[in-house]
Amino acid sequence: MTHTIIHGFELTRDETIVELKTRARLYRHVKTGAQVLSLENDDENKVFGVSFRTPPADSTGVAHILEHSVLGGSQKYPLKEPFVQLLKGSLHTFLNAFTSPDKTTYPVASTNLKDFYNLIEVYLDAVFHPLLTPHHLDQEGWHYELEDPEAPLAYRGVVFNEMKGVYSSPDAILGRAAMQGLFPENSYGYDYGGDPRVIPQLTYEQFVAFHRRYYHPSNALFFFYGDDDPLRRLEILDAVLCEFEPAPPADIPPVHPPFAQPRKMTVPFGVDGESGLSRKSMVNVSWALPEIADPSLRMALSVLSYAVIGAPASPLRKALVDSGLGEDVMGGASGSIRQPIFSVVMKGIAGADAEKVERLILETLEKLSSEGIDPEMVEAAINSIEFSLRENNTGSYPRGLSLFMRALQNWNYGRDPLELLRYETPLAVVKRRIAADPDFLGRLIRIYLLDNPHRLTVLAEPDPTYNQRLAEEERRKLDAAKAAMTPEALQRIVENTRALKERQQRPDAPEELAKLPTLKLSDLERTNKPIPLAVSELADGGALLYHDLFTNGILYLNLGFDLSRVPQELLPYAPFLGRALLEMGTEREDYVKFSQRIDRKTGGVWWSDYVSEIRGQEKPAARFFVSAKATVAQVPDLLDILREMLLTVRLDDRERFRQIALKTKARWEASLIPSGHAYVRSRLQAGLTTAGWADEQLDGIEGLFFVRKLVEQVEQDWPSVLEKLEAVRRALLGRQNLVVNVTLDADNWTTVQPQLLAFVQELPKATQTGAEWRAPLANNDEGLAIPAQVNYVGKGGSLYALGYTYHGSIHVINNFIRTEWLWNKVRAEGGAYGAFVSFGKQSGVYSFLSYRDPNLERTLAIYDQTAEMLRTVELNEDELTKNIIGAIGDVDAYQLPDAKGFTSMARWLIGETDEMRQQMREEILATTVADFRRLGEALAELNRRARVVVMGSPDALNNLNSDGRRLRMTKVM
Structure with missing residues (x-):
């Protein structure tokens, strides 16, 4: 059989995947043997990816460190961080990379064709022609840090600190032990992410050799998806692959010999303290x-x-x-x-x-x-x-x-x-x-x-001694390493530390930045794309919101009950009512049969809460949602289920409720270390706005404290707990002020609408009205103690309270702060895994956050330096344009129909109109350096009034206090 060669590729299969409405073609690159899976369809959200088989031979995390490092400069784009430049100035809908137990994958996605091709070009040069200097291993992997020969030696590195965070999570420790213990005789027996105790064994020679062995077209699997030109895909790849000679692909990890017996x-x-270990x-x-x-x-x-x-x-x-x-x-x-x-x-x-x-x-x-x-x-x-x-x-x-x-x-x-x-x-x-x-x-x-x-x-x-033992073991290794070094070797480390910091602080040359393919402002849409919305009134002050969007015959339904009707002291019970609705059963069926019916007859039913400030108003938008999805044919069954759930849920099964409370507590505690930055942000906002306070009661640290007490109350005083649950149900599950949100195409809506309206009329009137929430807002600095080897550092306050007036340029400036200032200062120089800045358009709350951070005081100092940086920063037109494009990319984030419908409803709840959003877009597009200066002035004032909330080990927090901070200490775990 003769194969036609197209751009260096031979077609090996050409099939239609009917389920996906997609044509699938498999190609083989004739010269190198690289494989391509090309999926062609009408999805505008185009995807490209390349994956390499990368089985580890040890637990140094070399594959993981390499994944970080190849995106840190390449032959064609010899910048410090091309990846960050793409994050900053692209319309990407996805931009990242994954290290897995036996492969490393580099995917990108965009709805903009020019942007899509730009992303592919940079990623291909990154994976096949990275710079990979010793400084890349130092920054992204590990290095000895020493600024003074007399000072203690330290380890630094982004992946090193990331994996310290992973090894602080009990769930991660258990999961990794299970994987490695199941496969002790092949590559799955090693930690592909890197064990912090082993990472410092990785040498630069091993680092470079790993790339040379595995990052080759003969070991590559390429993927395309979407509505772009399928032949152009091959042309782009061949232009890169044709310069390579064939090489043997990596071995497939062997099937592990079965155990003779279990x-x-x-x-x-690690945990803090001896109490409650049983x-x-x-x-x-x-x-x-x-x-x-x-x-x-x-x-x-x-x-x-x-x-x-x-x-x-x-x-x-x-x-x-x-x-x-x-x-x-x-x-x-x-x-x-x-x-x-x-x-x-x-x-x-x-x-x-x-x-x-x-x-x-x-x-x-x-x-x-x-x-x-x-x-x-x-x-x-x-x-x-x-x-x-x-x-x-x-x-x-x-x-x-x-x-x-x-x-x-x-x-x-x-x-x-x-x-x-x-x-x-x-x-x-x-x-x-x-x-x-x-x-x-x-x-x-x-x-x-x-x-x-x-x-x-x-x-x-x-x-209780585990984390301390790890710290002591690390200290012993470092001290022994230093003791074995000559003065000349120590001086080389001092010089390398200085050189690395100088490299991190040195800006990219304008001529090098200019090589990076970018969009222009003229490539951007000048107007927002509105989401269809029709609003009609329901009885008792309610509203029906309808979004005419194609959903492939699936109804997406959100029932938004008025959460502000719940009295302040009962608010933490609301999530437990949500769980009870789904997991307690009804008058007709126990929870097993009811849960089975939901799964048999629908696409799912779930609950959620939504609390947001409304700009210029004291009272927040607060909703308790019961949401569902089903095919149009399933709608009668779905409405029967919702009717039974809302009207007849059984709340009086003490043992079942105790099980729900215990599960909730366990999952909450397990999420603390992986999501520490989110809890810090919630805690910050809880001291600044009523909505922030409410959110903290529902989903934050206060909610965790509540569920721990709730477990005890269920044992000691169940009648009291039951009465409070019933009170929340009476206040919440009524049709007063109900918002019904529907996303469905118009033809199917004509079938569903009368059924839905009849269902709403069957809901009762709520019989209890809550008093207005009067949130006790804290204004002190706080330390949240957890058994972790890394920290999560937050600082924030309300810009609106300082007289700042919202302007769309803040999104551009935040894009710059996040991808330039914090990335360089907190991540690259400081070794934290992540650093963020966020601004609540409705609340005015501005916050800085770091993730898996080895530092505390240093990071806080960088936050405070942001104001002066903005007041003095010089940006050329290209840099400003990049940040404008990145901000527009965030505004235009790609969404599927159900997400569009929910987003539109959320905007309606807070009074954000299409006209307001268009003004925001125009302000983003018109951003100037003067806007950076103005925000710098506002942040300088915020520095003096902002709250600090940090999460970390008790020792780290106590050290911060001993350095002059006044943190109120709160033990979380």
Whole structure:
């Protein structure tokens, strides 16, 4: 068979994926063997990516450090941070990179074609021709830092500090131990992200050699998706690949030999103090499955996973929760590496109960295998998976990127990348097998779990001395290293520290910046794209908001109840009412059957809260949402479910509510270290506005303190808790001031509207009215103590209280502060993983935040220096244009239809009109350096009045206080 060569590529397959309305073509680059998956469709959100197989041979994190470093300058673009320049001045809808256990992936996305090609050009030069100087390893990986030969030696590096943050999270410690323990004899037995204790073993020679070995076209998998020219894709790639000679691709990680018998291991994690350790352990029971190439079998295992543990009503989850052995359960199947893993995790157990948990897991699986799974649970699993596949709703994540990552689950291991993109046939096969053979799923449990000896049980136990021991071990290593150095070697480290800082502080030359492909202001739309909105009145002061958008026959519905009706003292109970609505059952069905019905008959039902300031008003916009999605054919079932939920939910099952409260507490505590910056921001805002205070009660540190007390109250005074829940229900779940938000196309809306209006009329009037919230706003500086090896540093205040008047230029200036000033000062020079600035247009709250930061006082000083920087900064026209483009990119963030509908409603709730948004856009486009100066003056005044909130270890916070700060200390964990 003769293949036509197109731009250096031969076509190897050309097929249509009907489910995705997509033409898929696979190509092979003739010279290098590089593979390309080219997906052609009408999606304007175009995606490009390249992935390299990068199996680690140790835990130095070399693949992870390299992922950071290749984006730090290349032959064609010899800048300090081309990646940051793209972040600053692109219309990208996605721009990042991922390190995975056996691959490294570089994806970009944009709806603007010129921007898309610019992103591809920079990324291709980055991965194939990076500069990779020793300073790149120093900054992104690790280096010895020493400014004075007499001072103590220190480790610094972005990935080093990032992974210190990871190793402060008990969940991450448990998950990594399980992965490495399941596969001790292949590359999955190493930490691909890097173990902070091992990262300093990485040499520059190893660093460069890893790139040379794996970052080659012969080891590359390229991906395109969207409505761009499919032949241009090949032309762009060949222009880069043609200069390379063929090389052997990296080996596929081998299938691990199965264990002869199950194994066990125990790992520690850090906590502060000895109190309450009896129920802080966690256990993970995991199985490594054999390699599974059959897409129908993979689909069957997905159905099995959901049915067994994936939903609140799933029998294994229920058995573990009902046992009372722990606080939270999670788990299921994961297929992101060559061998799928099935895991079950229980948190909040007593360490001595780990064997009981393991025994209960096995006994429950044995029962399910022999007696079968409830057919309604299986139906719920199938419908949930099928709805998700057909909806293809990836949130803010580009759809094409989701498909790329799915294809790699086969492609990275030499299997067919198209198989996992098609779901109709595998789904149909699974449905037929289950219908014809009731024992089908039970046999899968037997084969892949019960009779599979490749099982590992990991117990993670709290250790109050763990973090201290790590710090002491690090100090000993550093002291020993320094003691072994000659004065000349120490001087070289001092000089390298100085040289690295000089490099970090040195601006890029204008002629080098000019080489980077960029957009012009003329490439930008001058007007906003409005979201369709029709508003009509409902009875009792309510409103119906309708958005005529194509949703592929899916109704997206938000019922927004008036949260301001809830009395101030009862506000923290509102989220628990939300959880109860979904997880307590109704007068007709217990929570198992009700949960199954939601999954069988809809695309999902969920609750959320929304609180926002309204500019110029004291009272915030506050809503409690019950949201849902369903096909138009499912709408009658959906409305029946919502009616039953809102009118007849059972709140009086004490044991079930206790389980919900324990699970909530466990998940809240687990999120503290991974999301420390978000909690710091919430805490800052809680002291500045009523909406910030309310949000802190619902979702912040105060909410965590509340749920801990709630668990005790459920045990000690359940009637009081029940009465408060009932009071919140009476205040909240009524049709007064109800906002109903609908996103659906016009033809289907004519069918749905009368059903929905009839449903609304059946809702009762709320019978309790809350008093106006009078928030006790704190104004002190605060330290939040957690057992972490890194810090989260925040400082903020209200610009409006200082007389600042909102102007759209602030978005441009913030883009510059984030991607230039904070990136260089806090991340590159300071070694923090991230640094941010945020501004609330409605509240006027301006805040600085850092993420996984080794510093405290230094970072706060940089925040304070921002004002003077803005007052003196010199920006040329190109730099200003870049930041304007980045700000417009944020304003025009790509959204799927359901997100557009919700966004439009949120704007309506706070009174933000299309005219106001257009004025904002025009102010962004007209930004000048004078606007930077004006904001600098406002921030100089803010420096004197802003609050400081920092989260970190008790030692770090105490050191900050000893340096002259006056932090009120709050122990969080």
